Structure formats: structure tokens, C-alpha cells
Amino acid sequence: MLNYIWGALMIISIICGFVTGRTKELADSIFSGAQESVELVISLFGMMCFWTGFMKIAELGGLTSALSKIFSPILQRLFPEYKSNSKAISAICMNVTANLLGLGNAATPMGIMAMKEMQKKNIKKDTANNSMAMFVVINTASIQLIPTFMAILRQKHGSREPFDVLPAIWIVSIISLIIGITVAKILEKRGKKIE
Amino acid sequence: MNNIASYTLPIIIMLILIFGYSKKVPVFDAFISGCKDGMNSTISIAPSLIGLITSVSMLKASGALDIFSSAISPFTNMLGIPAEVIPLAILRPISGSGSIALLNGILSDVGVDSFAGRVASVMMSATETTFYTVTVYFGAVGIKNTRHTIPSALIADISGFFLSVLVVMLLFGV
Known part of the structure; x- marks a missing residue:
């Protein structure tokens, strides 16, 4: 299902960007989006690991x-x-x-x-x-x-x-x-x- | 209420440690092994987040999300629902990482402590990736006819969506 949705979202964005003339913003968003996603993963990383570590103590107990x-x-x-x-x-x-x-x-x-x-x-x-x-x-x-x-x-x-x-x-x-x-x-x- | 909330995490950590010691769990070793599981699962969602956050970011930059929001705003204004959360409500039962991507966008656009930000947070946590869950569990035993499972689960999801708006309104005000 995501195979269709994901591609469709991008195609819609590209067409819409051309129609509204926001091509510069669109191109920039590809770089910033990819960068932002890695930043998100890194900022979540520490606490996600800490928490699963703690819950493991509860689980083993x-x-x-x-x-x-x-x-x-x-x-x-x-x-x-x-x-x-x-x-x-x-x-x-x-x-x-x-x-x-x-x-x-x-x-x-x-x-x-x-x-x-x-x-x-x-x-x-x-x-x-x-x-x-x-x-x-x-x-x-x-x-x-x-x-x-x-x-x-x-x-x-x-x-x-x-x-x-x-x-x-x-x-x-x-x-x-x-x-x-x-x-x-x-x-x-x-x-x-x-x- | 805020005070209770800031006590939550430290108290839970203390209780888990006391529980672990009372059950003679090697707490640090257990923590390390759990931490590794956490690392693996965080790394495993990274590729889908990279793909989906980029597509959501494109959707915002191109103006497509604004066009969609203003198209549905007469309907959402009537019901008092923030228009920003509608795409999240649609994607939530279908894709977990897709809804994380949308939620992340909503929180950075409208603010985490705004009405729409709170509604989106509650909606995300109080519902589940319904279609994925149904596929995994019935797929594991080879069941094709799921009968009333999907209608029941989706009615629960839709109720959860409206309830998120209502409960946030009651507890925090608009």
C-alpha cells in the first residue's frame, strides 16, 4: 500500500510545486527533508535506547x-x-x-x-x-x-x-x-x- | 497536574530499579541488552522515516498541503477540528512511519503545545497502525476472511480521532 501512497505523495508535490511556481522551495525541501529526518532519528535515539533498556529490567524481573x-x-x-x-x-x-x-x-x-x-x-x-x-x-x-x-x-x-x-x-x-x-x-x- | 507529570518518569525509573533488585535481576546487564534492542529498532525505522519525512516536507513546500487544508477547512471549521490533523487521521491506520513524519511536521509547524499539536499527539498515541496489525496477526496463521475485524477496528479508530479533539478541548481548552 505504501508503495503507491509514497510515490503518489511525491508526484503530487512535484506537480503542485510546478503549478504554484514554488519550484525553488520544492527543490530545497528535498535536501532539508532528508536532513531533518536523520536529525529526528538521532535526537530520538538516546532516549529510545534508554527506555527499552529500562523496560528490559522490568521484563527480566x-x-x-x-x-x-x-x-x-x-x-x-x-x-x-x-x-x-x-x-x-x-x-x-x-x-x-x-x-x-x-x-x-x-x-x-x-x-x-x-x-x-x-x-x-x-x-x-x-x-x-x-x-x-x-x-x-x-x-x-x-x-x-x-x-x-x-x-x-x-x-x-x-x-x-x-x-x-x-x-x-x-x-x-x-x-x-x-x-x-x-x-x-x-x-x-x-x-x-x-x- | 503538571507536577504529577514531572514526577512520572523519575518515579517509574525508581520503581523499575527496586523491582529489578528485588527479583535479583542483574540490572545493568539487562539495561545494556535492552538498549541494544532499542538501537536496532530505532535504526530499523530510519530508512522509512527518511523516505516519508522527505515526501511530507515536499508536500508542504509545494503548497499541496495548504491547498488540501483550505479545501477541507469549511468542513473542519464547522466541527471545530484543526485542519492540520486531517492528513494524520487519514494516514494513521495505514502507516506508522508515515504518521510519525506527518506528526513531526505538525509539531514543528503549529507548535507542540498548541491545540492542533496536542490533538495530533493524542491521536497518534491513542490509535494504532490498524491495517499493519491486521495483516501481521492474520497473516501469521493464514486467515483470509477476517470478518468483522476491520470494520470494528476502523470504527474504534474514527471514534479515537473525534475523541482526541473533544478530550483535548475539555482538558486544555482551544
Whole structure:
């Protein structure tokens, strides 16, 4: 998809630049854009590494598995088809906890493991069952306790208080997660009626 | 509120260290190994950021972004949404690095502590690259028919978009 979007953005810019006569600005922007992107990566680099380093301490201490036990009772209700399947449920819990802690590198392998466990009991192998759809919907809603990347980016742009958007992020994430879960629940029932 | 926010990071760091020591984690060794993971993932997003930030910068310099913003401004003004965040809302579910590029542009143009800057920050953090997530998870088990997954996820994303504007308005004012 990005193969089309990226090229199209550049072609639109070039045509638009010629039409509006801003050719000088356009040519300059190619140099400044490429330079700016490297500056951005370098300015994010230190704090990104520092933070993943710190979260590794939490991970090795077993924070993910400790927290995932707390979420297990809530999550079991969302995946009724796998209530008794402890392997699937524990992979789901670990994935949700890793996402919550912002451990993207750990969350994805856990999530894939959860999908593979769920696929074992799935009747139509090329079609998602309700629990699998629910699991992916939860993963597409970003629920992160400390959105570090955002704080680092805001700091870099000279925010007075890079964390001041934190409460707003939590409120919006939680409400949109609830909306996602509710819509998935409604649509899965409607799907059954059609069948 | 601001005071709580500046306590957040130091307190979390202290808690993680205490937690690590209590679980007998070799904290410095763990930190180093995590740091290496962080380096790898930062380096791995660099090429896409170079490509996309350059294209966004071209889009701004050519005037295309201004034309788009003024074209949609009657609609966004009516709803009280800053026009700058519309391209971000469109690209967010499709591309993670693309939306970082747009967000970076918004933050440097309109200011990080402005209304639009805050809305863009909340929108970016409270939603996810939906299409990528769906592809990775269903692709891993070979599922082609995802049924109601994408409609549900996109409704959540659209709600997140409007909620970002609303919540920032309520907490910070316009």
C-alpha cells in the first residue's frame, strides 16, 4: 500500500510545486527533508535506547507475567471460546500486558503465538472466529501506560511539559478500546444471523 | 497536574530499579541488552522515516498541503477540528512511519503545545497502525476472511480521532 501512497505523495508535490511556481522551495525541501529526518532519528535515539533498556529490567524481573495474571479474569470473558485453553489465554494475557507496558518487541511474538493457539481450535481455517477477531481488534487499539515515543518527540519539539497529554491519551485510548470491543461484539452476533 | 507529570518518569525509573533488585535481576546487564534492542529498532525505522519525512516536507513546500487544508477547512471549521490533523487521521491506520513524519511536521509547524499539536499527539498515541496489525496477526496463521475485524477496528479508530479533539478541548481548552 505504501508503495503507491509514497510515490503518489511525491508526484503530487512535484506537480503542485510546478503549478504554484514554488519550484525553488520544492527543490530545497528535498535536501532539508532528508536532513531533518536523520536529525529526528538521532535526537530520538538516546532516549529510545534508554527506555527499552529500562523496560528490559522490568521484563527480566517478570513484570509482564506478574501483571498478566491480574488481567487474566477480565480477558477470559472476552474469549469465551478459549476459556478452558490455558495456553491461548496466557499468550493473550502476555500480549496485552506487553502492549500496555509499551514492549512492542515482546508483544508481537506473543500475539502471533496466541493466534496460532487459537487457530488450532478454529473450525474454518481460512476464516477468523469471534475470539480471533476480538483479539486483533484489541491489538489495533493502542493501550499504552506510558507512550514514551510521544513524550520523547514532544520533548524534542520543545514542549513545556511533554507528559501533559498523558491523561488525554489514556481517556481516548480506553474509550476507543471499549467502542472497538462493543462494535466487535455487535457485529459478531449480526454475522451469525446472516449465516 | 503538571507536577504529577514531572514526577512520572523519575518515579517509574525508581520503581523499575527496586523491582529489578528485588527479583535479583542483574540490572545493568539487562539495561545494556535492552538498549541494544532499542538501537536496532530505532535504526530499523530510519530508512522509512527518511523516505516519508522527505515526501511530507515536499508536500508542504509545494503548497499541496495548504491547498488540501483550505479545501477541507469549511468542513473542519464547522466541527471545530484543526485542519492540520486531517492528513494524520487519514494516514494513521495505514502507516506508522508515515504518521510519525506527518506528526513531526505538525509539531514543528503549529507548535507542540498548541491545540492542533496536542490533538495530533493524542491521536497518534491513542490509535494504532490498524491495517499493519491486521495483516501481521492474520497473516501469521493464514486467515483470509477476517470478518468483522476491520470494520470494528476502523470504527474504534474514527471514534479515537473525534475523541482526541473533544478530550483535548475539555482538558486544555482551544
